Amino acid sequence: MKITARRLIATTSVVALAASVVLVGGMNSANAATAKPVTGGTLNYYTHAEQFPNLDPQRIYTGRDIAFLGSYVMRTLVSYKPVPGKDGATLVADMATNTGVPSNKAKTWTFTLRPGVSWEDGKPVTCADVKYGWSRTFATDVYVEGPAYPLSWLDIPQAKDGSSAYKGPYKKTGQALFDKSINCSKDNRTITFNLSRTVPDFNYYLTYLAGGPVPQAKDTGDKYDLRPMSSGPYMIKKYAINDEMVLVRNPNWKKSSDPIRTPYPDDIVVTFGMDEDVRDQIDLEDQIPNGINMDGLQPSNNVAFFEDPTKKNRRMNNYDPYTTYLAANNSAGHLDCLDVRKAVFFAFDNQSLIDLSGGLTYYGEMGDNPVKPVIGMDYAPTKGNIHDPNFKIGGNPEYAKTILEKAKTSCPDAYDRATNPAKGLKYYRADTATNKKAAVLVEAALKKAGFVIETVYKPSGTYNANLETYKNETDFLSSGWGADWANASTVIPELWGDGCCNYTKNKKTPEYAGFIKKVNLALVELDRKKQAKMWQELSQYGMDQYWYIRTVFGKSQQTWGSKIGGVYYWEPQGSFGFGQLYVKQ
Amino acid sequence: MFSYVSRRLLYTVILLLIVSLTIFFIFDLIPVDPARLVCSKQCTPSLVEANRHRLGLDVSVFEQWWRFLVGLFAGRTFGEEGIAITCAAPALGYSFSRHECVTTIVAEAFPFTLSLALGAFILWLSVGISLGVLSARKKGKFADRASSVFVLVGTSLPTFISGILVVLFIVLKFNLVNPLELGNWHNPFTDPFGWLQTFFFPCATLALAYAATYTRFTRSNVIETSSEDFIRTARAKGLSEKVILRKHTLRAALAPIVTIAGLDFAGLLGGAIITEGIFGLNGLGKLSIKAVTQTYDLPIIVATTLIASAFVLIMNLIVDIAYAFIDPRVRTS
Numbered sequence: 045m046k047i048t049a050r051r052l053i054a055t056t057s058v059v060a061l062a063a064s065v066v067l068v069g070g071m072n073s074a075n076a077a078t079a080k081p082v083t084g085g086t087l088n089y090y091t092h093a094e095q096f097p098n099l100d101p102q103r104i105y106t107g108r109d110i111a112f113l114g115s116y117v118m119r120t121l122v123s124y125k126p127v128p129g130k131d132g133a134t135l136v137a138d139m140a141t142n143t144g145v146p147s148n149k150a151k152t153w154t155f156t157l158r159p160g161v162s163w164e165d166g167k168p169v170t171c172a173d174v175k176y177g178w179s180r181t182f183a184t185d186v187y188v189e190g191p192a193y194p195l196s197w198l199d200i201p202q203a204k205d206g207s208s209a210y211k212g213p214y215k216k217t218g219q220a221l222f223d224k225s226i227n228c229s230k231d232n233r234t235i236t237f238n239l240s241r242t243v244p245d246f247n248y249y250l251t252y253l254a255g256g257p258v259p260q261a262k263d264t265g266d267k268y269d270l271r272p273m274s275s276g277p278y279m280i281k282k283y284a285i286n287d288e289m290v291l292v293r294n295p296n297w298k299k300s301s302d303p304i305r306t307p308y309p310d311d312i313v314v315t316f317g318m319d320e321d322v323r324d325q326i327d328l329e330d331q332i333p334n335g336i337n338m339d340g341l342q343p344s345n346n347v348a349f350f351e352d353p354t355k356k357n358r359r360m361n362n363y364d365p366y367t368t369y370l371a372a373n374n375s376a377g378h379l380d381c382l383d384v385r386k387a388v389f390f391a392f393d394n395q396s397l398i399d400l401s402g403g404l405t406y407y408g409e410m411g412d413n414p415v416k417p418v419i420g421m422d423y424a425p426t427k428g429n430i431h432d433p434n435f436k437i438g439g440n441p442e443y444a445k446t447i448l449e450k451a452k453t454s455c456p457d458a459y460d461r462a463t464n465p466a467k468g469l470k471y472y473r474a475d476t477a478t479n480k481k482a483a484v485l486v487e488a489a490l491k492k493a494g495f496v497i498e499t500v501y502k503p504s505g506t507y508n509a510n511l512e513t514y515k516n517e518t519d520f521l522s523s524g525w526g527a528d529w530a531n532a533s534t535v536i537p538e539l540w541g542d543g544c545c546n547y548t549k550n551k552k553t554p555e556y557a558g559f560i561k562k563v564n565l566a567l568v569e570l571d572r573k574k575q576a577k578m579w580q581e582l583s584q585y586g587m588d589q590y591w592y593i594r595t596v597f598g599k600s601q602q603t604w605g606s607k608i609g610g611v612y613y614w615e616p617q618g619s620f621g622f623g624q625l626y627v628k629q
Numbered sequence: 630m631f632s633y634v635s636r637r638l639l640y641t642v643i644l645l646l647i648v649s650l651t652i653f654f655i656f657d658l659i660p661v662d663p664a665r666l667v668c669s670k671q672c673t674p675s676l677v678e679a680n681r682h683r684l685g686l687d688v689s690v691f692e693q694w695w696r697f698l699v700g701l702f703a704g705r706t707f708g709e710e711g712i713a714i715t716c717a718a719p720a721l722g723y724s725f726s727r728h729e730c731v732t733t734i735v736a737e738a739f740p741f742t743l744s745l746a747l748g749a750f751i752l753w754l755s756v757g758i759s760l761g762v763l764s765a766r767k768k769g770k771f772a773d774r775a776s777s778v779f780v781l782v783g784t785s786l787p788t789f790i791s792g793i794l795v796v797l798f799i800v801l802k803f804n805l806v807n808p809l810e811l812g813n814w815h816n817p818f819t820d821p822f823g824w825l826q827t828f829f830f831p832c833a834t835l836a837l838a839y840a841a842t843y844t845r846f847t848r849s850n851v852i853e854t855s856s857e858d859f860i861r862t863a864r865a866k867g868l869s870e871k872v873i874l875r876k877h878t879l880r881a882a883l884a885p886i887v888t889i890a891g892l893d894f895a896g897l898l899g900g901a902i903i904t905e906g907i908f909g910l911n912g913l914g915k916l917s918i919k920a921v922t923q924t925y926d927l928p929i930i931v932a933t934t935l936i937a938s939a940f941v942l943i944m945n946l947i948v949d950i951a952y953a954f955i956d957p958r959v960r961t962s
Contacts (some may be wrong), residue, residue: 088809094919095727105669186712192671207675214712265712269728285727286911287813315809317915319907325797326808335809505922506661507810544670 051496085627115623158300173257308626383456391444410596468496632877722928748832761847783841800854805904
């Protein structure tokens with residue numbers, strides 16, 4: 045999932061688990077473990093945002109929203125275990141009786157719906173509903189926001205322009221092809237997915253609301269985004285953009301059919317459009333004790349909240365799902381020289397940049413991998429880069445100079461570009477006050493090592509939308525990513541392979557052919573431990589190539605009111621474990 | 630008079646057409662691709678094109694503008710097959726970010742803006758004119774100096790500062806409004822206290838800068854008018870100062886002030902962006918700023934800009950007509 049500079053936003057998805065959770069004077073699982081939950085009351089949430097980006101399950105692609113709506117309103121075939129810590133990344137059955145049965149080398153997956161799962165109107169959730177939900181992803185003339193995995197995974201031919209031959213349930217073009225790819229049993233309870241290739245981690249996708257059901261009779265197209273049907277313990281009583289959302293108990297939800305959710309509050313209210321200063325004031329003064337800040341504080345208020353001992357039971361500070369990185373442009377005419385990239389890496393003053401963004405405590409720490417420890421078994425510390433004895437977090441210009449000297453003979457053109465005052469390296473940045481301060485620090489540090497660098501400011505409001513253009517022009521590009529689920533299959537192919545967000549421009553380098561072959565083998569490896577080893581090796585390879593100049597493992601902070609209980613950090617979702625929250629009486 | 634009014638109405642309509650076409654052209658020039666913006670990270674070129682078609686951006690600017698104009702009179706349908714959405718006339722478009730016809734969205738936002746603008750208008754006129762008259766009558770004395778301080782503070786304190794100070798240190802500090810209900814709508818006819826609770830502080834904040842300006846303006850106009858020959862004649866006739874002020878001075882001094890007040894009020898009807906944002910009022914200002922800076926929602930941008938322009942143009946017309954009635958010289962010229 046690509047992130048904006050502010051994280052937590054837009055086209056993000058769910059991330060797997062932290063192997064270690066950092067606590068800074070805050071609590072994590074203790075709150076959930078020791079106190080007895082209380083039923084009743086109103087649970088309030090408040091946010092600066094004016095709306096949820098989407099409520100339509102096939103259009104939801106934001107980690108926090110998947111966690112929130114999945115806990116309260118929408119069930120899926122499979123879910124993550126709603127517990128704190130590493131165990132939270134374990135898949136458990138939700139609407140299905142198990143976490144899926146693969147066959148045919150994981151090209152076929154079968155799930156059976158458990159009895160008693162129903163919609164808010166009392167009708168049962170059926171295989172046909174799940175199949176219909178999947179079909180909506182193909183209506184790309186109506187929905188473009190959600191994950192597009194079904195388009196390439198299901199065994200449906202492609203049209204000449206590369207799009208799927210099936211055009212969705214509204215146009216019905218290619219409907220027969222779609223119907224062959226997903227089968228329902230006669231009793232409408234067993235669903236079989238037929239895939240075009242081996243997908244060993246297919247069932248992880250089914251934790252996404254996009255893989256969940258929609259009743260065809262209630263589908264209102266674009267307007268379904270305002271009032272989706274509920275299969276969870278709460279249903280939507282009111283959703284007014286810029287105003288509030290009110291969730292009330294769903295009378296047709298049965299606890300006997302749902303091993304995961306524990307709906308304690310009587311109702312849930314989300315207040316939208318709150319001014320950020322007002323929102324932070326509410327937190328600092330505990331003015332809404334039964335309320336939760338959905339956004340986190342503004343960075344300038346973190347110290348006041350997190351270093352106040354009276355607030356220690358109302359905060360937590362953990363690794364978030366995202367890695368921010370600085371990608372080097374490996375194409376000809378840019379940073380197509382390993383020695384030059386390596387010299388930039390060692391010259392970089394990372395400490396000052398981290399300090400500028402909030403410090404190690406609140407912003408994040410240096411990373412050694414595009415795969416974050418939260419992914420679990422696919423992460424292993426790499427060798428070299430930040431573990432190299434010559435690496436200094438504040439920059440090591442002397443050592444960088446020695447590497448740059450080598451580039452004089454190993455790649456004279458790249459050396460000339462990097463050091464010639466008439467040429468120099470270009471660094472595109474979003475035009476913000478913070479980036480302007482950062483640019484001064486970056487230029488100063490690289491200059492010490494002999495680099496010539498020019499910062500080019502681009503409009504901040506459109507920066508992320510234009511990354512596809514900028515990646516061809518700049519020598520460095522900042523961005524961020526979070527895995528879609530607990531498998532590096534959603535990281536390495538996307539960032540360094542054929543996926544959506546490869547800003548390294550490594551595809552025409554001599555080393556790419558061998559690299560991508562190994563990536564494609566890892567994608568279809570059925571032995572999970574073997575696959576994890578393959579991802580670790582590929583991470584090491586990319587870091588040895590210095591395709592990324594720097595990576596930072598980001599952190600996020602959560603705060604809540606004094607009457608909120610059951611709080612824990614749900615690591616695969618990178619958010620609160622919403623389903624277990626309650627209001628202390 | 631009839632031909633004068635008709636001519637001005639026609640000019641107003643032509644100007645609005647030009648404004649609307651200009652907005653479409655400007656939107657086409659911005660370096661953002663709205664079709665790409667909402668597309669997920671797994672976006673492909675074909676998905677972007679499909680989205681561009683959905684947003685109606687795959688046709689020429691003139692074609693987009695023409696469809697908009699037709700929709701104003703005949704309504705418009707968006708989407709295809711069984712999930713098409715129809716917006717009845719006057720259809721200002723369909724917002725795909727808010728999943729609603731823009732006419733409905735604007736109709737819901739306008740009461741907030743109208744309440745804020747009207748409340749602030751009444752406050753700043755009453756405070757500004759009263760203080761201005763007082764300081765003109767007590768020129769050089771304590772009241773005059775005190776009002777100068779007020780003018781200085783009011784004109785130098787920006788709304789985004791005064792607004793935040795009011796919210797944090799008055800409204801929330803003393804729990805005058807529940808933070809979760811800040812900006813909630815209450816019908817002024819059925820729940821006047823609730824309406825007042827929502828709008829008093831935003832109106833006062835917005836009125837502050839205007840009141841300061843109007844105080845200064847009123848003061849200088851009253852002082853200048855008081856030295857006119859016809860006022861000296863009135864005094865010579867033996868009229869009391871109170872009668873002179875009420876019947877002669879104010880009438881002359883306030884005429885230009887009322888004109889400007891009308892235009893200022895019309896400008897606020899397009900939305901007071903900062904005040905609405907700070908106090909959580911879901912008015913046209915907040916609506917338009919989000920459409921411009923975040924969602925690049927062209928139908929909302931067009932609608933809010935046209936509405937703001939229409940209010941200013943219509944208020945200009947009303948003021949000109951009013952002047953034509955007041956001053957016969959304007960009519961004949």
